[in-house]
Amino acid sequence: MHDETPTARTLALAVDDWPGHVAGQHVDVRLTAADGYSAVRSYSIASAPSSDDRVEITVERLPNGEVSPYLTQQVAVGDELELRGPIGGWFIWRPGQAMPIQLVAGGSGIVPLMAMIRSHVSAGDKAQFRLLYSVREPGAVFYRDELGALSKQGDSLVVTYAYTRLTPPDWPRPAGRIDRELLANSLWPSTLQPSSYVCGPTAFVEYATDLMIANGHDRERIRTERFGATGERK
Amino acid sequence: MNASMNYLDGNAAAGELSRIFAVDLTSAEGQCANCGAKGRFAEAHLYMKCPGMVARCALCGHALLRLVNAGERLLLDLRGMNYLALVPSELQDSGR
Numbered sequence: 001m002h003d004e005t006p007t008a009r010t011l012a013l014a015v016d017d018w019p020g021h022v023a024g025q026h027v028d029v030r031l032t033a034a035d036g037y038s039a040v041r042s043y044s045i046a047s048a049p050s051s052d053d054r055v056e057i058t059v060e061r062l063p064n065g066e067v068s069p070y071l072t073q074q075v076a077v078g079d080e081l082e083l084r085g086p087i088g089g090w091f092i093w094r095p096g097q098a099m100p101i102q103l104v105a106g107g108s109g110i111v112p113l114m115a116m117i118r119s120h121v122s123a124g125d126k127a128q129f130r131l132l133y134s135v136r137e138p139g140a141v142f143y144r145d146e147l148g149a150l151s152k153q154g155d156s157l158v159v160t161y162a163y164t165r166l167t168p169p170d171w172p173r174p175a176g177r178i179d180r181e182l183l184a185n186s187l188w189p190s191t192l193q194p195s196s197y198v199c200g201p202t203a204f205v206e207y208a209t210d211l212m213i214a215n216g217h218d219r220e221r222i223r224t225e226r227f228g229a230t231g232e233r234k
Numbered sequence: 235m236n237a238s239m240n241y242l243d244g245n246a247a248a249g250e251l252s253r254i255f256a257v258d259l260t261s262a263e264g265q266c267a268n269c270g271a272k273g274r275f276a277e278a279h280l281y282m283k284c285p286g287m288v289a290r291c292a293l294c295g296h297a298l299l300r301l302v303n304a305g306e307r308l309l310l311d312l313r314g315m316n317y318l319a320l321v322p323s324e325l326q327d328s329g330r
Contacts, residue, residue, distance in 0.1 A: 019327065027329075028249040042249060087248045089258030089326035090276030202239045224277065226242050 001077060004142040007061045008108065009072040010046060015083060018053040021045055023119035024092035024112045024197070024225075027057065027085030031067050041067040044111040044199075044225075045086065048118035055086075058142055060108040091197065091225040095123035099195050102187040103131045104208050106200020110135075110142050112225060113199055117157060121150060129157045130194075132186045134178050134204065137166035160186035180211050190216035195223075202226040244278035244289050250301055252328035254310060261324065265316040268296035275299075275318065 003009050025045055032038040047056035061072040075081070093101065093116040101120075103113040110133055120129055135141050141161070151159045162178045163171065173182070188194040196217060198208050205226045213219055248260045260276040271293045278289040278298055286302030291314075298314040312318075 022326070025326075025329075026249075040249070042246060084249060084252065085329045087252060087258070087329040088245055088276075089248070089261035089324075090274055091243075091245050092326075202241060206239065224243055225245050227246075 001075075004058055005140050007072070007140075008058055008142060009061075010056055010058045011071060011075065012047075013055045013057065013081065013083065015053050015055055018055060019086070020051075021049055021055065021086035022092040022094055023048060023115040025086040025088045025115075026112070027055065027083050028087060029057075029067065029071070030082040030084070031070060032082070039066040040084075042087070044115065046111045046114050046118075048115060048122045050122070058108070058111045058114075091199070091223050093119065093195075093197065095119060095125040095127075097127060097195065100128045100188050100192055101130070102194045102196045103129065104183075104187070104196065104198040104200075104212070105131065105133045105135075106198075106204030106208065107135060107140070108142070109198075109200030109204070109225070109227070111199075113197060114143055114147075116197065117147075117150065120156070126156075128155065128188075130187055131157065131159045132162060132178065132183065133159060134162040134164060134200070134208075136164050138163065138168050158186075162186075178208060178211065180215055183208075183211050183215055187212070187215075190218070193218070193221065195221055197223050197225075199225040200227070240283065241279040241281050241290070244274070244276040244280050246280050246282070247275075247287060247289060247299070247301070248328065250287060253308065255328050257320070258326040258328045259318060259320070261326070262318040262320045264298060264318045266291040266294060266296050266298060267314050267316050269294035270316075 001011050026042045028040050028042050030040045043057040046058045059068050059071040062068045105113050147159050151157050163175050167175050198205050205224050244260050251259050262275050264275050265272045279292050281288045288297050289299040300311040302309045
């Protein structure tokens with residue numbers, strides 16, 4: 001277990017007979033209270049597929065959440081969780097596709113996209129990746145050191161941060177929402193026909209997808225994963 | 235966040251559907267029985283705060299799928315779709 005930010009924690013889960021997963025899939029975690037009340041939440045897998053029975057999830061603590069406060073504050077190493085998965089067959093990426101890839105993350109929407117980046121790296125995949133990561137402030141960035149190290153290893157991953165509330169000192173772009181110009185500068189030209197994956201809160205996904213389509217990207221090549229602001233997912 | 239943004243993607247139904255189906259259905263292409271639009275089930279709009287869950291056509295809003303826990307029974311209503319088309323070679327296990 002380690003904390004990514006003051007409100008988000010990565011948990012490594014050892015799962016007996018884990019069948020293996022594909023980057024982008026999620027697991028459902030069920031918590032059951034002593035009185036029998038239970039709650040299920042979906043969490044994207046953050047780790048690359050690997051041969052060991054180990055899966056990592058990163059959980060953002062939601063105010064008034066039923067599951068995320070437990071997973072980020074109370075659960076201890078060695079505790080058992082009830083898990084279902086891996087789940088999902090659409091918002092996934094496998095190594096070996098020729099086309100360039102662009103990933104657009106809003107907040108904790110980075111998690112399944114990080115699994116794709118890690119899968120890309122661990123497979124030695126040749127596809128060129130670009131990531132646009134929209135995040136509230138510098139302190140809310142997940143996986144910063146790893147993304148920094150990976151983006152320095154040649155040009156197979158280019159990362160652009162967009163800060164919506166607060167930027168680092170001397171940041172060239174003022175804090176604010178992503179816009180068409182930023183997308184045009186940080187993603188692939190639509191003429192290259194990249195495959196796109198967009199993940200974040202529903203309003204972010206709608207907004208980012210509309211901007212991409214306005215920039216000429218084909219809706220058919222954009223896969224999305226939305227999660228609710230009230231904690232149904234992630 | 236406005237009220238019209240309270241939906242997720244069909245992706246999010248995969249876990250509940252895995253209680254019933256052995257393969258993941260969210261990557262299947264479905265046709266809306268109301269407007270005729272075709273799309274991956276994963277791209278439908280999914281409403282979770284109903285009794286159970288409702289997937290609606292992203293274009294016309296027609297209810298494509300309803301899945302409700304009713305006591306001992308699990309009720310699945312698929313009449314909002316004319317069909318679901320699956321590509322066997324692309325199927326993922328549902329994760330159940």
